[in-house]
Amino acid sequence: MNVLPGKQASTLILTALAGAMLLASLGVSIATVALPALMRNFNATLPAVQWVMLAYLITITVAIVLAGKLGDLIGHRRVLIVGLTLFVLASGLCAAAPTLDVLVLGRVVQGVGGATLMALPISIVHAFVTRERIGSAMGLFGTMSAIGTALGPSLGGVLIGSMGWRAAFIVLTILGAGLLIFAARVIPAVAVDKSLRAASPDWTGAALLTATLILYGLGTVGGQSNTPMHSTLLLVCAAGTLVLFLRVQSRAPSPLVPLAHLRDPLTGTALLMNLLVSIPMMATLVIGPFFLSFGLGLNEAGIGLVMAVGPLVAAISGVPAGRLADRIGAQRTRMAGLIQTTLGLNALAYFPRFLGVAGYIMALILLTPGFQLFLAANSTVIMLGASQAQRGLLSGLLGLSRNLGLMTGASLMSGVFAMALGPQDITGTAPDSIAQAFTITFVVIAGICLLALILSWCVRPAQSKQYEA
Numbered sequence: 001m002n003v004l005p006g007k008q009a010s011t012l013i014l015t016a017l018a019g020a021m022l023l024a025s026l027g028v029s030i031a032t033v034a035l036p037a038l039m040r041n042f043n044a045t046l047p048a049v050q051w052v053m054l055a056y057l058i059t060i061t062v063a064i065v066l067a068g069k070l071g072d073l074i075g076h077r078r079v080l081i082v083g084l085t086l087f088v089l090a091s092g093l094c095a096a097a098p099t100l101d102v103l104v105l106g107r108v109v110q111g112v113g114g115a116t117l118m119a120l121p122i123s124i125v126h127a128f129v130t131r132e133r134i135g136s137a138m139g140l141f142g143t144m145s146a147i148g149t150a151l152g153p154s155l156g157g158v159l160i161g162s163m164g165w166r167a168a169f170i171v172l173t174i175l176g177a178g179l180l181i182f183a184a185r186v187i188p189a190v191a192v193d194k195s196l197r198a199a200s201p202d203w204t205g206a207a208l209l210t211a212t213l214i215l216y217g218l219g220t221v222g223g224q225s226n227t228p229m230h231s232t233l234l235l236v237c238a239a240g241t242l243v244l245f246l247r248v249q250s251r252a253p254s255p256l257v258p259l260a261h262l263r264d265p266l267t268g269t270a271l272l273m274n275l276l277v278s279i280p281m282m283a284t285l286v287i288g289p290f291f292l293s294f295g296l297g298l299n300e301a302g303i304g305l306v307m308a309v310g311p312l313v314a315a316i317s318g319v320p321a322g323r324l325a326d327r328i329g330a331q332r333t334r335m336a337g338l339i340q341t342t343l344g345l346n347a348l349a350y351f352p353r354f355l356g357v358a359g360y361i362m363a364l365i366l367l368t369p370g371f372q373l374f375l376a377a378n379s380t381v382i383m384l385g386a387s388q389a390q391r392g393l394l395s396g397l398l399g400l401s402r403n404l405g406l407m408t409g410a411s412l413m414s415g416v417f418a419m420a421l422g423p424q425d426i427t428g429t430a431p432d433s434i435a436q437a438f439t440i441t442f443v444v445i446a447g448i449c450l451l452a453l454i455l456s457w458c459v460r461p462a463q464s465k466q467y468e469a
Contacts, residue, residue, distance in 0.1 A: 010128050012186040013124075013125075013128050013186055013187055013188075014125070014128070014137065014140065015182075015186075016179070016182055016183040016186050016187050017120075017121035017124060017125055017141070017187070018121070018140050018141060018143075018144040019144070019179045019182070019183070020080065020084070020117040020118075020120070020121050020179065020183065021117065021118065021121050021141045021144040021145050021148065022144040022145070022147055022148040022151075023087070023114075023117055023148065023172070023175055023176060023179055024060075024087075024114040024115075024117035024118040024145075024148065025118075025144070025145045025147070025148025025149040025152070026148040026149075026151060026152050026155075026172065026175075027056060027087070027091075027110060027111075027114045027117075027148075027152075027172060028053075028056060028057065028060070028114070028148075028149060028152065028282075028406060029148065029149045029151070029152025029153060029156075029282075029285050030151075030152035030153070030155060030156040030168045030171075030172065031052050031053050031056070031107075031152070031156070031168065032053065032152060032153050032156070032285045032286050032289060033152070033153040033154075033156040033157045033160060033289050033300060033303060033304065033307075034052070034156055034160055034165045034168055035049050035050065035052070035053075035289075036289070036290075036293065036300075037160050037164070037165045037300070038052060038100070038103075038165060041165065042099070042100040044100055048100065049100070050410070050411070050414065051104050052100075052103055052104060052107055053107075053286070053410050054407065054410060054411060055104045055105075055107040055108045055111065056107040056108070056110060056111040056114065057111070057403055057406055057407040057410060058111070058210070058213045058214060058407065059107070059108045059109075059110075059111025059112055059114075059115070060111040060112075060114045060115045060118065060399075060403050061209075061213055061399075061400060061403035061404055061407060062115075062206055062209050062210045062213060063111060063112045063115035063116075064115040064118055064119045064399035064400050064403060065119075065206075065256050065257060065397065065399070065400050066115070066206055066256065067079060067083065067115045067116040067118075067119040067120060068119040068120070068123060068394075068395050068397075068399070069202075069254075069256070071116075071119065071120050071123055071124075072123075075189060076120050076123055076124045077124070077187050077188070077189050078189075079116050079120055080116050080117070080120040080121075080124070080183065080187070081180070081183065081184055082116070083112070083113045083114075083115065083116025083117055083120070084113065084116070084117065084176060084179060084180040084183060085113070085180060086109060086110075086112055086113035086116075087110055087113030087114055087116075087117065087172075087176045088113075088173055088176040088177050088180060089109070089113075090106050090107070090109035090110035090112075090113060091106075091110055091169050091170075091172040091173040091176055092169075092173045093105075093106035093109065093110075094106035094107060094110060094169040094172075095166050095169035095170045095172075095173060096166075106169075110172075115399070118145075118399045118402075118403075119395050119398075119399045120395070121141060121395075122138075122141065122379065122395035122398065122399075123394075123395040124187070125137050125141075136319065136322040136323050136326055137322065138322050138325070138375075138376045138379040138380050140318065140319055140322060141379070142318050142321065142322065142371075142372055142375035142376045142379065143314055143315060143317075143318020143319055143321075143322075143372065144318075145375065147311045147314045147315055147318070149281060149282075149285065149310075151308070151310075151311040152285070153285055153288070153289055153303065153304060153307040154303075154304040154305065154306075154307040154308035154310070154311065155168075155171070155304065156168045156304065157289075157300045157301055157302075157303045157304020157305070157307070158300075158301055158304045158305075159171060160300050161299065161300035161301040161304065162301075202248075202249075202252050202254055202255050202256040204248055204252070205245060205248050205249055205252060205255060205256035205257070206256055208241055208244055208245040208248060209245055209256065209257075211241045212238050212241040212242045212245055213238075213407070215234050215235070215237045215238035215241060216234075216235065216238040216407075216411075218231075218234045219231045219232070219234035219235035219237075219238055246259070257397065257400070261394070261397060265459050266381065266459065267382060267394075269455055269456075269459040270378050270381050270382050271382070271397055271398070271400075271401040272401070272452075272455065273334075273338075273374075273378060273452040273455055273456060274378055274398060274401040274402050274405065275401040275402070275404050275405040275408075276405060276448050276449065276451060276452040276455075277338070277341065277371070277374055277375075277378075277405065277449060277452055278401070278402045278403070278404070278405025278406050278408075278409065279405045279406075279408050279409040279412075279413060279445060279448050280341070280345055280409065280442075280445045280446075280448065280449055281371060281405070281406065281409065282405070282406040282407075282408075282409030282410050282413075283409035283410070283413035283414075283441070283442075283445055284348070284367075284409075285307075285409075286409065286410050286413070286414055287413065287414060287417050287438065287441060288303075288307065288360075289303050289307070290417075290426060290434075291352070291434060291435070291438045292306060292307075292357075292360070294426050294427065294429065294431070294434050295352075295431050295434035295435050295438060296352070296356060296357055296360070296431070297431070298357070306357060306360060306361060307364075309361050309364045309365060309368075310364050310368050313364065313365055313368040313369060314368050314371075314372060317368065317369040317372045317373075318372045318376070321333065321337070321369070321372040321373045321375075321376040321377070322376040322380075324373070324376075324377075325373075325376050325377040325380050326380075330377040330378075330380040330381045331377070331381070331456075333373055333376065333377035334373070334374055334377035334378055334381065334456055335453070335456055335457070336373055337369075337370050337371070337372070337373025337374030337375075337376075337377060338370070338374055338449065338452055338453040338456055339370070339453060340366070340367075340369060340370030340373065341367060341370030341371055341374060341449050342370075342446055342449045342450050342453055343366060343370070344363060344364075344366040344367025344368070344370050345367060345442055345445055345446035345449055346442075346443070346446045347359075347362065347363040347366050347367065348360070348363035348364070348367060348442050349438070349439045349441075349442035349443050349445075349446060350439060351363045352435065352438070353435045353436075353438075353439055379398060382394055382397075382398060409445075413441060413444075413445060416440075416441050416444055417437055417438070417441045420436070420437035420438075420440040420441055421433065421434065421437045422437075
């Protein structure tokens with residue numbers, strides 16, 4: 001049994017773990033505002049530069065479950081420190097990349113490190129926080145994740161506007177190095193369950209999941225340009241490899257994704273909702289800069305300032321969201337978050353068309369606390385019922401579902417936006433037409449969040465008292 005540290009040590013540990021969550025999310029989102037600059041710098045198409053994001057998301061989505069599993073097997077702290085080291089080295093490679101291909105390669109390696117930063121804090125924190133404060137800890141992590149996700153475009157906009165796109169990756173390198181030194185000093189080792197050492201990671205499952213995600217990414221984005229196969233065929237192949245992946249998982253002695261967890265109504269539904277709500281989170285960050293730039297006429301610095309509203313609201317609302325989950329129960333908090341998120345997405349679809357930049361900011365202020373309420377409560381629902389031996393795995397599944405949603409938001413929702421725009425290039429499209437395409441896209445996205453709300457109502461953890469503690 002782990003002994004809880006003193007208050008000061010616990011605060012330092014939480015700070016390091018929260019910093020890891022922030023850095024991983026920042027790595028996802030800081031490149032979003034760089035896409036237009038990368039198109040100009042490398043003379044590339046939009047589908048080509050989107051792989052700067054998708055390479056990170058695909059890698060982190062596959063590696064996040066392996067990271068949680070490895071943490072259970074060889075020690076969470078050890079895996080976290082190795083992952084931080086990889087993240088720092090890969091960020092330096094991205095900053096120095098001479099070509100787009102090298103930049104994408106750097107993002108792949110960065111994604112491996114980012115996976116550990118996302119998965120391990122959720123499992124490590126249980127050793128140092130009492131059960132009664134788990135919701136608050138999840139609220140803090142949700143805050144850091146949302147701040148990192150929302151801060152990326154604003155920070156990136158300021159850096160890229162003043163110093164160029166490489167500055168964004170230089171900042172990731174510096175922040176990662178500082179966090180690596182701090183985490184190595186303050187996070188103690190957590191005892192490993194020796195009964196799990198005989199198990200080994202499911203490398204076959206990891207390979208099949210990687211193939212599925214690459215085919216899915218090509219079908220939704222890359223299939224529009226540089227691949228000989230039609231996007232429909234790519235998506236059919238993705239479905240085929242997914243079926244094969246599920247078959248392998250059902251027979252593997254130590255599966256990458258234990259299907260028993262997905263079949264459990266509470267856990268499976270919570271993971272599905274996590275995926276669905278992550279779609280609008282990333283769609284807002286990917287599509288938003290294009291709308292603000294070409295629809296509302298803002299430059300990179302202006303885009304960064306507008307999108308800085310998200311981190312500010314997230315910083316204010318995240319920790320209270322976790323405390324609310326502890327106080328009134330995870331299910332009630334989750335429902336409130338989904339209702340507010342659905343309303344906020346509808347506001348984002350319509351307010352900017354009539355109120356311009358002010359409408360965009362108003363919608364972000366309404367939307368962001370909804371995300372925070374949901375993230376804190378939904379993570380609490382999943383992790384409160386987890387045994388010590390399952391914490392790394394379940395935190396990995398949380399990250400997997402989240403990143404599948406982020407990947408879908410970055411790729412499929414970008415496709416919806418492109419379809420709504422029509423065949424013409426966005427640079428030659430009238431602002432009114434861009435605004436209309438933006439509205440159509442976010443009405444669709446609001447419908448996805450409404451589906452999550454319906455699922456939350458139909459499958460309620462209130463039926464189990466442990467989730468309403």
